[in-house]
Amino acid sequence: MSEPSTPTGRFLNDNGLSLALMALFVLTLAGQAATGWWAYDAARVAARLAGVGFAAYLGTGNFLDGLFSNWQAAVLQLAVLISLGAVLRQKGATHSRQPGDDDDPGRGDHGWVYAHSLALAFAALFAVTFAGHLVCGAMKYNEDQALQHLPPVDLGTYAASPAFWFSAFQCWEAEFAVIGIYVVFSIFLRQEASPESKPVDASDEQTGGANE
Template sequence: MAEQKSNWFREHSLFIVLFALFVVFLVGMAITGFEVYNEEQVEHGASPIGFLQYLTTGAFGEATFENWESEFLQMGAYVVLTIWLVQKGSSESKPIDEPMEQDKDPRTVDVGPRTPWPVRRGGFVLVLYENSLAILFFVLFFLSFALHAVTGAAAYSEEQAQHGLPGVTPWEYLGTAQFWFESMQNWQSEFLAVAAIVLGSVYLRQRGSPESKPVHAPNDETGA
């Protein structure tokens, strides 16, 4: 029994560690953001608020969702763009002019009991399933985008009120330069990071990582 438990953690260790790091940094962001928020409250002559109340503020929501939005946009765009676009020599690219197993039409393969149910079912279910990864990321992007607009409008309106100015609705907030500045300052960094690994993996290596080509592979060898 102990051996099975150890194997399960090993088999899922990448997700477990990544999710644990997400929780650690989210908690760290909440704690430090809470301190910054109360410092600003005192500077404006307002009373500090409790930690749980801070988690319901537009300031915390906006800081959270503007970052989630950019991450999901990056991953969704990367999943879709790598269907058609290539980078010679990159481990992040499909091989140039060579068919891959991922390109195969699932309607032409032999199905078995371990074949995913949507493939065996076919029809519209299969159409959704064969595009489900991109759909997931873009649904999460638009959800985060909407939550960014709602919480950002609340934070923006609170700041406006401190200066005796009227607040805005989420729809009105979408038309402000502030909203698009918050979004694009994250979007540009996400696509820069992806571009860096796409090009960097042409010439650089990391032994043991599936994101890298084998150390001995030629620079112009394309694909994993």
């Protein structure tokens, strides 16, 4: 396939993957916001409370908690894969260094922070999204309390509650399971032309070395 001749064409060709993912993000975020608003308004009307407009709904715990809980789980997934992939091995998997390969390639002219910047960035993102999940989860919890005409709770009480940790653990366990399934599947299964897969004719014993 020939390279596009226009600057716009080259930009789209060079950034197609990130643009497609961002477009999917915007579409699904819009779907979450719209359907969440309809369900939230219906619940308020059923509880004999006034409905809220769409813009107001975007500032509710109901919307923001769903956003942050999913984000912190997804960020945790990548943070764990990046960090554990640097120290643990899985023979035959795509995202693993070769078993027994403990050589440190060195940092060259780069310092420790840059050498670990990807894991540090995801750790920081996880801290931010976890805090957002906690704060917005408390907002959502108190909104649910209001629907039942019950008193609100403070942030500390919510942080120590089973409700918060149930929400966190159910997100995390799914992410860990999916990472594990992907690592194992990448040993035996292939996807032609995908950098997330070993070559189609590679043996199951061959470790991908994608992180090297």
